[in-house]
Amino acid sequence: GINLVFEAKNSDGEVMNQDRVLSRVRFSYPHLRRFIPLFQKIAKCKGLKESLLTVRWCPTPEERLSWDDDEGWKIFEENMRVVARLAREGGLKGILLDWEDYKKARQFERIDSDPAIDKTVVLARKRGNEIGKAVFSEYPDIVFFSYWWLSSSSWWLGCSLPSGELQKDELAYALKRSVWVAFFNGVLDVLPDGAQLVDGCEKYHLESSRRDFYCQGSDMLTSAQALVYPENRKKYRQAVSAAHGHYID
Numbered sequence: 001g002i003n004l005v006f007e008a009k010n011s012d013g014e015v016m017n018q019d020r021v022l023s024r025v026r027f028s029y030p031h032l033r034r035f036i037p038l039f040q041k042i043a044k045c046k047g048l049k050e051s052l053l054t055v056r057w058c059p060t061p062e063e064r065l066s067w068d069d070d071e072g073w074k075i076f077e078e079n080m081r082v083v084a085r086l087a088r089e090g091g092l093k094g095i096l097l098d099w100e101d102y103k104k105a106r107q108f109e110r111i112d113s114d115p116a117i118d119k120t121v122v123l124a125r126k127r128g129n130e131i132g133k134a135v136f137s138e139y140p141d142i143v144f145f146s147y148w149w150l151s152s153s154s155w156w157l158g159c160s161l162p163s164g165e166l167q168k169d170e171l172a173y174a175l176k177r178s179v180w181v182a183f184f185n186g187v188l189d190v191l192p193d194g195a196q197l198v199d200g201c202e203k204y205h206l207e208s209s210r211r212d213f214y215c216q217g218s219d220m221l222t223s224a225q226a227l228v229y230p231e232n233r234k235k236y237r238q239a240v241s242a243a244h245g246h247y248i249d
Helices: 029-043 070-089 117-138 150-158 168-189 212-221 223-227 230-239
Strands: 007-009 015-017 052-056 094-098 143-146 196-199 240-242
Touching: 007 029, 029 070, 052 070, 070 094, 070 117, 117 168, 150 168, 150 212, 150 223, 168 230, 212 223, 212 240, 223 230, 230 240
Parallel strands: 052 094, 094 143, 143 196, 196 240
Antiparallel strands: 007 015
């Protein structure tokens, strides 16, 4: 399959596309459903039956949502609901997610304007729960492919000292990054049977001669369970699979 992108304007003349899902632009299903016949046609082509609809959660710094911004997160939630519906009705296998911070907005970190870290982590899990519900309610057996699920945070697993405690500078960084782990656990909270999560493990220099694929797969599928809340580990084992990106450049 391939990954697909889309673009249209809502009734206010605002552009709706894969880059505007996480923004204050409200997606309108009636203005986007014209893509469904095209998606269906593509999905029926030989070799394209596992095509995915692309979303990028990469806001600008000005568009970044504070973790306690209920209105902003509600718009994002409804936008993801529309995208999931388009993918399902279009006969696509699911969604491809890219959340790399190209614009340095630090959306999935805690910054000074967010609530205290303990409150932000709770809010992040809540937001993951909300976004997960929006996606899975529209597409219960979706394939949700992300370039990074927990592979983005697997470096934590090597951060401990012999005593088992994090160094202060490592802990400070880990706490800033922990909101993604909490967010992902929120998604797992509402993951239905039949949905699949694929971790793309987007690393550029993996080599079979060094057994990199084996080691990375082991980190994702085994060691990374340490980052999954105990109540979600069974779901993680059942639903998450590993995929390794290859770059011919």
